[in-house]
Structure formats: structure tokens, C-alpha cells
Amino acid sequence: MTKIVFLDIDGVISPTENNGHEVLHPERIGHYDEQYYLETAKKHRQKYNMSYLDSYDMYVVDTCWSTLAMQKIKNLLLATDSKIVMESSWIHSYNEKNMPGLLAMAGLKDFYLNIAYGKDKLDGITKYLNNHPEVTDFVIIDDEDYWYLAQNYGFYLVQSNDVISDEDCLMAKDILQRRYRFTILDNDIYLWYDDKKILASKYRYSHSSRGKLLLVYQVRIFNKQMIKPAIRILIKQLTKYAYDLNCDDGFVLVANREYFKRIKTDFWFVIGYQRVNINGEFLTNINEAVMVHSEYSPLEKIELWEKMRF
Incomplete structure (x- = not known):
């Protein structure tokens, strides 16, 4: 019995607009120190056995990813005993070897399970579900209004607006727990x-x-x-x-x-x-x-x- 959260990053964890969200290192916003992030990225790659971690991406995680959104996702996963399957555009840069290290910066490494690869998000999610019959419940959390996702998966698509909200998390939780x-x-x-x-x-x-x-x-x-x-x-x-x-x-x-x-x-x-x-x-x-x-x-x-x- 496996519960899955197909998770996007931009617009879910990383807000699409800079409107005062709490981040890991607010003091670094607007001040990209290339040398610092080159050295920090190197240490992080070694720690998590990553073959790739872009230094500017690490700066984005530090200064753009919402700490509150990360905690909301973590609480959702704990409450529903669910795992993460990534369906974000970030999967084009971070594969199965490197994604755990990326999510470690968000405190979500222990919940990572896999990546949904495909020609687009619908194809990736559909292939993953077809290849993993052990998945009993799932929800898709994405900020983009992909009509083809709604056409194929209906209310299993929870669309965030700028960043994941308490309402989004509650809806996702209720779907995973089959309350609807x-x-x-x-x-x-x-x-x-x-x-x-x-x-x-x-x-x-x-x-x-x-x-x-x-x-x-x-x-x-x-x-x-x-x-x-x-x-x-x-x-x-x-x-x-x-x-x-x-x-x-x-x-x-x-x-x-x-x-x-x-x-x-x-x-x-x-x-x-x-x-x-x-x-x-x-x-x-x-x-x-x-x-x-x-x-x-x-x-x-x-x-x-x-x-x-x-």
C-alpha cells in the first residue's frame, strides 16, 4: 500500500512571486556570492554523493524556496504516510542520483521515492502509475493549470497559486485519505x-x-x-x-x-x-x-x- 504525492517545485515550494515569504537565508536575497556558493555546492555534492549541483540553483533554494511551504509538504507527507515522486521541470537537471541531495536542502530527502519521467507531466505521471500498481492513492500538486492533467485525473489535481497553501494541503490530505x-x-x-x-x-x-x-x-x-x-x-x-x-x-x-x-x-x-x-x-x-x-x-x-x- 503506497501513497504518492506527485510534486512540483516552482509555484508550490518555490513561490512564483517575491512577496515576503520566509526563506532559508533571507540575508542573501539579491546578493549572489558566486565563490561562496561554488564552495558550498561542492561540499553538498560530496555529502550527498551528487554528480551535479549547480551553484546558482543552491542560491535559489536558499533565497527563494519557502520554509513554510517545505514544512507544509513535510506535514502532509507525515500525516498521510506518503512519499514524493517528482514531476517538476527540475527533473531535467536533477536525476535519481541527484534529486535526493536537492531535496535534502528542503528537509524532504527522507520522503523522496522516485521521478516521473515522460514527454510531459501527464505522460510521466501516467507511465509511473501504470508501472507501479502498488500505488493505492495519489495526488498531484502543481501550480500550472495543465488542462490535460485535469482531463485525465480530475480532482486528484490540486492546483496551488504562487505557493502551496493550508487549503491546498488540507485538500490533498483529504484526497489521500479518501474522504472525498x-x-x-x-x-x-x-x-x-x-x-x-x-x-x-x-x-x-x-x-x-x-x-x-x-x-x-x-x-x-x-x-x-x-x-x-x-x-x-x-x-x-x-x-x-x-x-x-x-x-x-x-x-x-x-x-x-x-x-x-x-x-x-x-x-x-x-x-x-x-x-x-x-x-x-x-x-x-x-x-x-x-x-x-x-x-x-x-x-x-x-x-x-x-x-x-x-
């Missing part, structure tokens, strides 16, 4: 938490707009304390479900305005964001996606809403 589950009945999707129904997503119809076929669902939340994680998880799972039905252009959620206020948006419509193409560009995150509804005319909005009403 979905049931599908006549295209309606229900989300359960500890065997209690917390969300119903009722299939209403398929809506064709501007040459795109969208699955339209009406959402009802039964536990208002769980609105945000429930909506986050539903969006990922609907992405997979729409893809499984060969309807990968997206979906629409219609819900009470207060639901979306809880996730910091006042919009009525949330569009499936993985394959909705606006002005020739794929959307990359939910904040961009919710803006799409403004593209609908007032009459189209009324038409959608009237069809959704019971």
Missing part, C-alpha cells in the same frame, strides 16, 4: 465527504455557443462551510467527465451568487477553462475563465438562466 468521493447518476454528479453529500451538480442540457458545445450544470451546496473546496474539486472532476464524454470544449456551472462570492468572484457563470478558446488563446486559470460569461449577450444570459431554473 463522487457518484454519477444519469449525468448528475454528486460529491461526498466522509460519506455525507456536500454537493449536487445537476445536468441540465448541452449548450452550443459560438461553435462550442458546453455541458451545463446547476450546482447546489449542502454544506456551506465547504463551498470553496467543493467547487474547486467539482471543476476538476467535471473537466475529466466532459473529456470522457468527448465534450472537451468545456462546461458551465450555474449556482447561487453566494457560492462564487466564497471563492472571490461575483460571476454567475463559470466556464470550463481548459479548452475554451478566446481570441485564439487558451485560458489558463479560473480567474480568466469566469470573465468569459461577459462575452454572452444579455439575451443569451437570460436564455441560459431560464433553461437552468427548476
Whole structure:
């Protein structure tokens, strides 16, 4: 019985923005001492029997990686008895021999298990799972909104924003401990938490707009304390479900305005964001996606809403 956290680095442990995160050596921020790091990297390579460790990468670990994020990851791994399989871009520089030494700087060496190699992240993760049937539970923690990951793995993808948060860790923990589950009945999707129904997503119809076929669902939340994680998880799972039905252009959620206020948006419509193409560009995150509804005319909005009403 093996539990796996497929782990990214940039945007999870290493924040994408410099906004006051605590780091290992804040006094060195903005002061790259090449000679110091050449000597320090050499000692670290010898200590961990590494064939490669770039001195500037060591500076990045010291001054960019969040100590709080490292501790959150460590707590998650301890609480769920999980191991790390790396799926980060860093694997192109740090192989199986060198990755343990890199993670040692983050205090995560003892949790390291392997690397998911592939032509992209989806390919690497899929190959790893196919080749390791002993994996019973897993979660993917990544900051990038790779639509192909959500299409194939649904709510097992936990997307961080800048750096991993307490909410992300709790969601990952609950997934690894099987506290969430979905049931599908006549295209309606229900989300359960500890065997209690917390969300119903009722299939209403398929809506064709501007040459795109969208699955339209009406959402009802039964536990208002769980609105945000429930909506986050539903969006990922609907992405997979729409893809499984060969309807990968997206979906629409219609819900009470207060639901979306809880996730910091006042919009009525949330569009499936993985394959909705606006002005020739794929959307990359939910904040961009919710803006799409403004593209609908007032009459189209009324038409959608009237069809959704019971």
C-alpha cells in the first residue's frame, strides 16, 4: 500500500512571486556570492554523493524556496504516510542520483521515492502509475493549470497559486485519505465527504455557443462551510467527465451568487477553462475563465438562466 504525492517545485515550494515569504537565508536575497556558493555546492555534492549541483540553483533554494511551504509538504507527507515522486521541470537537471541531495536542502530527502519521467507531466505521471500498481492513492500538486492533467485525473489535481497553501494541503490530505468521493447518476454528479453529500451538480442540457458545445450544470451546496473546496474539486472532476464524454470544449456551472462570492468572484457563470478558446488563446486559470460569461449577450444570459431554473 503506497501513497504518492506527485510534486512540483516552482509555484508550490518555490513561490512564483517575491512577496515576503520566509526563506532559508533571507540575508542573501539579491546578493549572489558566486565563490561562496561554488564552495558550498561542492561540499553538498560530496555529502550527498551528487554528480551535479549547480551553484546558482543552491542560491535559489536558499533565497527563494519557502520554509513554510517545505514544512507544509513535510506535514502532509507525515500525516498521510506518503512519499514524493517528482514531476517538476527540475527533473531535467536533477536525476535519481541527484534529486535526493536537492531535496535534502528542503528537509524532504527522507520522503523522496522516485521521478516521473515522460514527454510531459501527464505522460510521466501516467507511465509511473501504470508501472507501479502498488500505488493505492495519489495526488498531484502543481501550480500550472495543465488542462490535460485535469482531463485525465480530475480532482486528484490540486492546483496551488504562487505557493502551496493550508487549503491546498488540507485538500490533498483529504484526497489521500479518501474522504472525498463522487457518484454519477444519469449525468448528475454528486460529491461526498466522509460519506455525507456536500454537493449536487445537476445536468441540465448541452449548450452550443459560438461553435462550442458546453455541458451545463446547476450546482447546489449542502454544506456551506465547504463551498470553496467543493467547487474547486467539482471543476476538476467535471473537466475529466466532459473529456470522457468527448465534450472537451468545456462546461458551465450555474449556482447561487453566494457560492462564487466564497471563492472571490461575483460571476454567475463559470466556464470550463481548459479548452475554451478566446481570441485564439487558451485560458489558463479560473480567474480568466469566469470573465468569459461577459462575452454572452444579455439575451443569451437570460436564455441560459431560464433553461437552468427548476
